[in-house]
Amino acid sequence: MKRAVVLLSGGMDSATVLAMARAQGYDCYALSVDYGQRHHAELAAAQRVAHMLGAHEHRVVNIDLTGFGGSSLTDQKIAVPQQPSEGIPLTYVPARNTIMMSLALAWAEVLHAQDIFIGVNAVDYSGYPDCRPAYVEAFERMANLATKAAVEGHTLTVHAPLMNMSKAEIVRQGNMLGVDFAQTVSCYQADETGRACGVCDACRLRRAGFAAAGVDDPTMYRLT
Amino acid sequence: MKRAVVLLSGGMDSATVLAMARAQGYDCYALSVDYGQRHHAELAAAQRVAHMLGAHEHRVVNIDLTGFGGSSLTDQKIAVPQQPSEGIPLTYVPARNTIMMSLALAWAEVLHAQDIFIGVNAVDYSGYPDCRPAYVEAFERMANLATKAAVEGHTLTVHAPLMNMSKAEIVRQGNMLGVDFAQTVSCYQADETGRACGVCDACRLRRAGFAAAGVDDPTMYRLT
Numbered sequence: 123m124k125r126a127v128v129l130l131s132g133g134m135d136s137a138t139v140l141a142m143a144r145a146q147g148y149d150c151y152a153l154s155v156d157y158g159q160r161h162h163a164e165l166a167a168a169q170r171v172a173h174m175l176g177a178h179e180h181r182v183v184n185i186d187l188t189g190f191g192g193s194s195l196t197d198q199k200i201a202v203p204q205q206p207s208e209g210i211p212l213t214y215v216p217a218r219n220t221i222m223m224s225l226a227l228a229w230a231e232v233l234h235a236q237d238i239f240i241g242v243n244a245v246d247y248s249g250y251p252d253c254r255p256a257y258v259e260a261f262e263r264m265a266n267l268a269t270k271a272a273v274e275g276h277t278l279t280v281h282a283p284l285m286n287m288s289k290a291e292i293v294r295q296g297n298m299l300g301v302d303f304a305q306t307v308s309c310y311q312a313d314e315t316g317r318a319c320g321v322c323d324a325c326r327l328r329r330a331g332f333a334a335a336g337v338d339d340p341t342m343y344r345l346t
Numbered sequence: 347m348k349r350a351v352v353l354l355s356g357g358m359d360s361a362t363v364l365a366m367a368r369a370q371g372y373d374c375y376a377l378s379v380d381y382g383q384r385h386h387a388e389l390a391a392a393q394r395v396a397h398m399l400g401a402h403e404h405r406v407v408n409i410d411l412t413g414f415g416g417s418s419l420t421d422q423k424i425a426v427p428q429q430p431s432e433g434i435p436l437t438y439v440p441a442r443n444t445i446m447m448s449l450a451l452a453w454a455e456v457l458h459a460q461d462i463f464i465g466v467n468a469v470d471y472s473g474y475p476d477c478r479p480a481y482v483e484a485f486e487r488m489a490n491l492a493t494k495a496a497v498e499g500h501t502l503t504v505h506a507p508l509m510n511m512s513k514a515e516i517v518r519q520g521n522m523l524g525v526d527f528a529q530t531v532s533c534y535q536a537d538e539t540g541r542a543c544g545v546c547d548a549c550r551l552r553r554a555g556f557a558a559a560g561v562d563d564p565t566m567y568r569l570t
Binding site: 190191192 | 408494
């Protein structure tokens with residue numbers, strides 16, 4: 123059974139990706155990164171999702187990016203926007219996907235895995251540069267020059283199966299594969315129990331996705 | 347004054363790179379990564395070197411790679427080789443430079459720095475894949491697709507000024523720029539005070555470099 127490292131945030135996208143990787147027959151090693159994000163409900167969700175969808179193992183790597191700051195997700199002084207904005211929003215975390223994929227690359231090499239899955243999406247997304255196809259391709263190319271495994275001929279593939287899907291398509295895909303979205307947390311400022319704010323970018327995209335898919339939204343919203 | 351992030355391990359190569367970046371007029375932000383390497387004498391050396399060579403700031407980011415293992419530097423069960431070996435040695439740490447450069451990329455973006463310096467070398471080196479020119483170029487290309495800064499037109503350059511230098515040339519370059527090599531630690535298994543074993547790959551390359559440069563070797567070796 124082929125092994126894959128699956129980046130798992132606890133949100134609906136990466137949960138769907140884990141279900142897709144399992145459906146393709148991969149033995150899945152789920153990796154979450156605690157980078158000092160605003161809330162830890164997301165990591166608790168990742169743990170539930172990894173178990174629910176049959177990951178072989180789930181690891182959380184700690185790396186404190188709050189020292190660098192530069193994002194409303196890692197710097198308490200920068201508020202999470204409540205309204206859509208022009209350009210790349212304040213929730214962008216500098217080099218986040220690059221750091222997370224680098225860690226996935228390290229673990230993949232040790233596991234002799236040649237596949238990494240990530241839930242980035244370039245349709246209904248926040249405009250983050252490290253969610254675009256050209257970025258993912260460039261990372262894969264770099265990774266295939268970076269490792270001993272690659273030098274020895276074991277080519278790494280970075281799978282981004284949601285890249286061209288709308289949020290509604292992601293909802294339908296996850297539903298079809300039995301993902302219980304009630305267990306996932308997308309909100310940038312969920313409370314300790316995982317209840318969502320309903321107004322941040324992540325909440326807006328998620329709500330619209332359920333609505334467009336015609337699927338009941340199981341998200342727990344808190345009273346505001 | 348242009349800012350640069352300089353990866354600083356505490357060894358002779360990255361110390362020389364810091365001196366070179368300073369000589370080119372950069373305001374230098376030194377970054378060390380505590381990834382669970384065998385000894386911490388290297389990080390203590392990095393701190394001394396950053397101060398000695400006038401870095402604006404020195405940060406140490408903690409990230410525990412011992413959970414992944416796969417290298418004699420991060421797994422106590424794998425011994426550091428005492429003899430030269432064929433191929434890529436056991437001291438190779440999976441994806442290490444990719445992880446460190448990703449962190450440098452994150453900090454550079456927050457600092458509005460467009461330059462990262464790293465002391466990789468493909469001449470007198472241990473054969474690590476992530477020290478080769480093609481790797482560094484691929485990282486730079488990926489980085490220029492990864493960030494908000496890049497999207498906004500601020501191109502990032504990854505400088506690897508030692509890439510084509512022999513160890514003897516590095517010794518001479520550092521000497522010329524006033525690097526006190528006695529403050530640096532290259533050994534893979536230095537003791538707590540920074541004294542070197544004299545027999546690991548890093549020690550062998552370093553000793554040979556001083557000998558070939560005709561420069562006195564100030565390294566403190568321990569009795570074995």
